[in-house]
Amino acid sequence: GEDVEQSLFLSVREGDSSVINCTYTDSSSTYLYWYKQEPGAGLQLLTYIFSNMDMKQDQRLTVLLNKKDKHLSLRIADTQTGDSAIYFCADPLTPYSGAGSYQLTFGKGTKLSVIP
């Protein structure tokens, strides 16, 4: 099955809060990430959370981590039309031995549509 799962679509009205959810299976992850991808663009690292934290707040963004349920969420307060994008949850897999680098596993992405 998938290592990282997300719902595919979310539609909210401008000014409301958006909550994007993600579940993952790799319980040894030290960090979990949220990336944002606007149409025709690359991925922008939006925020991340250490696995020893339950919550991280960064301006309009709040990340919640429930390690017991392996559930990660991204809340965007006061959602704006500029927040319309695809949001990917990402979980690093165990690094390959000797490589020193690692592979991100991405969810399929949640397309956020903001209605003016």
Next chain:
Amino acid sequence: DTEVTQTPKHLVMGMTNKKSLKCEQHMGHRAMYWYKQKAKKPPELMFVYSYEKLSINESVPSRFSPECPNSSLLNLHLHALQPEDSALYLCASSPMGVREKLFFGSGTQLSVL
């Protein structure tokens, strides 16, 4: 400088052409990556370079040939591609070490005719 720069932004090529995609970063990152992203799909890992050496090749066809000439540059040489290779090709870099963050370029949108 916290950017990963990719050129060109768009590329159209025929199936008999040879072209190259370029990626550059000046953050001192010693791990560099090529990802392929089809429309409406998440990125898929193709290659990883660690300290300028190829460390991961995710069973990518030989018509894709990566090259890392130095610690700041990563190339992807393309030859005899197929129309199904049309996709967004993303370069990324990260500091060496476990669980470090990936920084992505804006990608090259490739169309193979």
